[in-house]
Amino acid sequence: MSTVVVTGGAGYIGSHAVKALRASGTVVVIYDNLSAGHRAASLRTGVPLEVGDIHDVERLSEVLRASKADAVMHFAAWLSVGDSVRDPIGYYRNNVSGALAVLQAMVASDARHFIFSSTAATFGNPIETPITEDHPQRPINAYGETKLAIERALPHFERAYGIKWTALRYFNAAGADPDGALGEDHDPEIHVIPRAIDAALGRNSFAIFGDDYDTADGTCLRDYIHVMDLASAHIAALDALRAGGASTSYNLGNGRPTSVREVVDAVERVTSRVVPLTIGPRRPGDPGVLFASSEKIKRELGWRPRLEEIDVIVETAYRWRQSHPDGYPER
Numbered sequence: 001m002s003t004v005v006v007t008g009g010a011g012y013i014g015s016h017a018v019k020a021l022r023a024s025g026t027v028v029v030i031y032d033n034l035s036a037g038h039r040a041a042s043l044r045t046g047v048p049l050e051v052g053d054i055h056d057v058e059r060l061s062e063v064l065r066a067s068k069a070d071a072v073m074h075f076a077a078w079l080s081v082g083d084s085v086r087d088p089i090g091y092y093r094n095n096v097s098g099a100l101a102v103l104q105a106m107v108a109s110d111a112r113h114f115i116f117s118s119t120a121a122t123f124g125n126p127i128e129t130p131i132t133e134d135h136p137q138r139p140i141n142a143y144g145e146t147k148l149a150i151e152r153a154l155p156h157f158e159r160a161y162g163i164k165w166t167a168l169r170y171f172n173a174a175g176a177d178p179d180g181a182l183g184e185d186h187d188p189e190i191h192v193i194p195r196a197i198d199a200a201l202g203r204n205s206f207a208i209f210g211d212d213y214d215t216a217d218g219t220c221l222r223d224y225i226h227v228m229d230l231a232s233a234h235i236a237a238l239d240a241l242r243a244g245g246a247s248t249s250y251n252l253g254n255g256r257p258t259s260v261r262e263v264v265d266a267v268e269r270v271t272s273r274v275v276p277l278t279i280g281p282r283r284p285g286d287p288g289v290l291f292a293s294s295e296k297i298k299r300e301l302g303w304r305p306r307l308e309e310i311d312v313i314v315e316t317a318y319r320w321r322q323s324h325p326d327g328y329p330e331r
């Protein structure tokens, strides 16, 4: 049986993917330096954890060889648009050099299938929506640039070393494991759903970043996709590569534009509490409207989102927050 090594498998999206892989009967090893990931998350997946850094090519190639891995899912990366503007060196080091080190370790072992976590941020300000895979990629921040740099490198790695790849461009990953074992635990938390939930619980203040966008209620439209639906897309993408499918990219969203106000309404419905809020200025670099067409992955791989309702997404996030008000136990 072939093994999948999951870098960043103790992190938010990675741990949910590990859980789904395991449920599908795949042998998995997590490779994570625990700088943002959580030992408790990896323990709860029941999968072995190798504590290691993606920059350590020797170590990672040893793990790939020892586990007889044929595939890597690469989640280990930094993810904040705002931070990437302040610290491009850090972002290029982690997201570009780090991913190159992972690919180098694959070349040094027998792993030839690569599933890459990319992002809607590679598209920059959209010229049309929904955003299809053919939409021009013109990032407007360092985060998007770093992810696009790796997307652009992948065809060269395929030609030279035979690495087959799929780039999955996530829109707004959200929600938590419906079983309640895994969830989102970022420090600091920047994402709108956990921040609005925490505001409803009286744990932080909450501002809507701009209500003067050219949208029906003036707030930004985003495409929230449940983290378990992202996980199932990773499995579908890997199955396709293993079956001999061609390397390609897919956009991953629900295709349902949801405004920040609608997120707040959903949080109020689900929690039966008021979200105290203020209206703040626009956050620099926020496009007004971002939502995906995921028709390509539906058509080619038969993938379907299962938890698409915003209330369901918020409900899973809320249950996680209630049971883990301070995140995973080790903190």
Ligand code: UFG
Binding pocket: 079, 080, 081, 119, 120, 121, 143, 170, 171, 172, 173, 190, 191, 192, 193, 195, 206, 207, 208, 209, 210, 220, 221, 222, 260, 283, 286, 290
């Ligand atoms: N927002 C608020 N108040 C907050 C936090 C967010 O109003 O306290 C708004 C933002 O302005 C935005 C929306 O809620 O309109 C969503 O913001 P998030 O920070 O939750 O998510 P982003 O859309 O900014 O970013 C996400 C991922 C990035 C990825 C990007 C791609 O976190 O990694 O989607 O579109 F690059």
